[in-house]
Amino acid sequence: MLGLLSTSSEAVPIDILRAAVPVGIGLASAAFLTMKMVSQTVDKSIPTVALRSGDSTHDAEFKDDPDLFLLRCEEQYGPVFNLYILNQNLTVISGPMVREVFMNEDFSFGDAIHDVTGLRSFVTSIIKSNRHPDSPVPHEIIRDAISPNLPLFTPRIVEQLVSFIDNNLGHCDHKLVENPLLIFQDMIASAMATVFMGSEVAKNRKVIDTFIQCTYDFGKVLGKDSRKSFWHSFQSKATYGNGVINPLHKHVQVLVEAATPVILERRKQEAEAAEKGIEYERPLDILQKLLDNFDKYNFVDLEDVCGHLLILVLASVHTTSDTSTNILYYLAAFPEHMDTLLQEQHRVLDDISQEREEQRQSKLQSGEVQSLKDFEGTDLDPKNDHDLSAAAVKRMIHVDSFVREIFRYRSERLQLPHRARKNVVLSNGMTIHKGRTAIINLRSVHYNNELQGENPAEFRPWRFVGKAKSATKVSADFLAFGMGRHACPGRFLAIQELKTVSVLVVSKYSKLEIQDPSKTKKALLTRIGDPVPTGIIFTSRQQESKTV
Numbered sequence: 427m428l429g430l431l432s433t434s435s436e437a438v439p440i441d442i443l444r445a446a447v448p449v450g451i452g453l454a455s456a457a458f459l460t461m462k463m464v465s466q467t468v469d470k471s472i473p474t475v476a477l478r479s480g481d482s483t484h485d486a487e488f489k490d491d492p493d494l495f496l497l498r499c500e501e502q503y504g505p506v507f508n509l510y511i512l513n514q515n516l517t518v519i520s521g522p523m524v525r526e527v528f529m530n531e532d533f534s535f536g537d538a539i540h541d542v543t544g545l546r547s548f549v550t551s552i553i554k555s556n557r558h559p560d561s562p563v564p565h566e567i568i569r570d571a572i573s574p575n576l577p578l579f580t581p582r583i584v585e586q587l588v589s590f591i592d593n594n595l596g597h598c599d600h601k602l603v604e605n606p607l608l609i610f611q612d613m614i615a616s617a618m619a620t621v622f623m624g625s626e627v628a629k630n631r632k633v634i635d636t637f638i639q640c641t642y643d644f645g646k647v648l649g650k651d652s653r654k655s656f657w658h659s660f661q662s663k664a665t666y667g668n669g670v671i672n673p674l675h676k677h678v679q680v681l682v683e684a685a686t687p688v689i690l691e692r693r694k695q696e697a698e699a700a701e702k703g704i705e706y707e708r709p710l711d712i713l714q715k716l717l718d719n720f721d722k723y724n725f726v727d728l729e730d731v732c733g734h735l736l737i738l739v740l741a742s743v744h745t746t747s748d749t750s751t752n753i754l755y756y757l758a759a760f761p762e763h764m765d766t767l768l769q770e771q772h773r774v775l776d777d778i779s780q781e782r783e784e785q786r787q788s789k790l791q792s793g794e795v796q797s798l799k800d801f802e803g804t805d806l807d808p809k810n811d812h813d814l815s816a817a818a819v820k821r822m823i824h825v826d827s828f829v830r831e832i833f834r835y836r837s838e839r840l841q842l843p844h845r846a847r848k849n850v851v852l853s854n855g856m857t858i859h860k861g862r863t864a865i866i867n868l869r870s871v872h873y874n875n876e877l878q879g880e881n882p883a884e885f886r887p888w889r890f891v892g893k894a895k896s897a898t899k900v901s902a903d904f905l906a907f908g909m910g911r912h913a914c915p916g917r918f919l920a921i922q923e924l925k926t927v928s929v930l931v932v933s934k935y936s937k938l939e940i941q942d943p944s945k946t947k948k949a950l951l952t953r954i955g956d957p958v959p960t961g962i963i964f965t966s967r968q969q970e971s972k973t974v
């Protein structure tokens with residue numbers, strides 16, 4: 427999530443700031459940075475890559491061909507080397523050594539992002555408890571309340587996604603959508619809203635708008651790229667640190683207003699159930715889970731609960747909407763794979779349907795159930811035989827491989843900065859000194875043929891089929907969600923949604939085309955958060971697949 431700042435070298439550090447900040451301050455910023463670079467303690471045994479003649483940083487050479495540049499650096503200097511890039515003096519860590527960054531608690535991803543953007547001040551000012559930078563609470567909420575309940579959330583997620591596709595794209599006959607992200611972020615925001623706050627609140631348009639808008643506000647703080655700008659992080663810390671003019675506060679208020687009547691109604695129902703001596707069926711959403719565990723998480727009040735929910739929204743909506751939009755471009759660029767995906771969903775749903783029929787027959791034969799009619803409204807109701815359940819999505823191994831391959835192929839080559847909180851000695855004897863930032867060389871991992879198999883430069887959607895490498899499995903060969911103790915806890919939800927989106931799009935549309943084919947490569951490699959330079963043309967299937 428937070429680390430997915432674009433390193434697109436075309437982007438400038440925050441246009442808004444540029445307009446507002448006089449040139450003098452820009453110069454002061456450069457002076458400050460130079461001072462910081464000079465004053466940092468650096469291990470002299472870590473080689474610094476020689477600058478190309480005429481260049482004063484490595485940015486231009488990296489931008490010209492990131493893969494060629496990084497490969498040259500690795501071959502010439504080994505797995506650990508310093509670069510002057512993104513307005514910083516960074517130590518790049520490559521290959522198997524990346525594990526040493528993720529597995530060492532003295533490296534902090536959050537510190538590195540805060541250093542560049544001031545993000546922590548922005549986020550922590552909306553919560554009243556658990557404000558410690560290393561608070562495990564968001565992680566625990568996702569681990570304990572979201573991931574184990576995914577099978578129960580899935581039908582609701584599917585319902586939201588289907589209704590959004592139907593209402594916003596509908597039947598298409600060569601229909602151009604110039605910016606599909608607008609539709610897909612609405613769709614993901616509403617699916618997330620049902621999970622986080624329940625179906626009643628998810629119907630509230632103001633809540634959906636807040637889910638989307640807070641993501642834009644968040645983006646302004648993150649900036650358009652991960653280039654360090656002293657004034658950017660200084661301004662974020664100074665502006666948002668005291669919490670007074672943080673735009674997130676109004677979003678928290680929207681959530682509080684939407685949640686209040688729902689909570690009151692739930693309390694009433696709970697009291698009524700208690701009076702009648704029957705068990706109250708607790709609504710299944712994260713809002714309810716947080717209220718039920720109010721003391722466990724040391725929450726202060728409803729505002730605090732909604733502040734925590736908003737943090738989950740910031741972590742989830744943008745990343746998941748962006749990736750689901752990106753999936754469309756891969757389906758459009760590689761139309762030859764649509765059939766395999768469609769056949770797989772038919773096969774899986776038919777198999778499940780047959781298994782359910784066998785279970786019904788066995789119950790009938792054993793006399794446990796008298797007639798087929800008795801299955802109505804139960805788990806084995808025949809009308810749900812072709813539902814896109816969590817179990818069905820799990821069996822779709824081609825979709826899983828397709829999604830993982832997109833993450834691999836699309837990876838930003840230098841990503842996931844981690845700041846050293848203490849001096850850290852690596853296994854090769856080199857030291858990353860306290861205060862320095864190590865950044866991960868994803869090229870060396872995601873584009874390595876020993877780790878990824880043949881032709882890593884090619885998009886091969888079935889690369890992981892038949893291998894124990896699912897899209898949620900983090901390890902030193904797949905770092906889209908980080909690794910180790912801080913690996914993204916939301917990846918199970920994210921992958922479930924991304925696979926569901928893929929299945930639905932394939933079942934509803936026979937053809938997707940990239941509006942301007944000359945921009946295909948750029949569209950496929952667009953970094954999270956960057957605008958995609960071209961639209962998508964949708965054509966519906968004559969007859970929709972039985973999935974939806």
Ligand code: HEM
Binds near residue numbers: 564749919
């Ligand atoms: C495409 C979707 C997503 C991507 C690519 C993504 C990626 C990441 C990455 C790279 C990290 C840093 C891991 C590390 O430090 O090693 C992270 C952390 C995190 N993500 Fe995600 N994420 C996604 C979706 C989500 C969702 C849906 C949620 C919430 C439901 C979420 C919640 C979090 C949280 C709370 C952390 C911080 C974990 C910690 O520091 O312990 N993410 N994510």
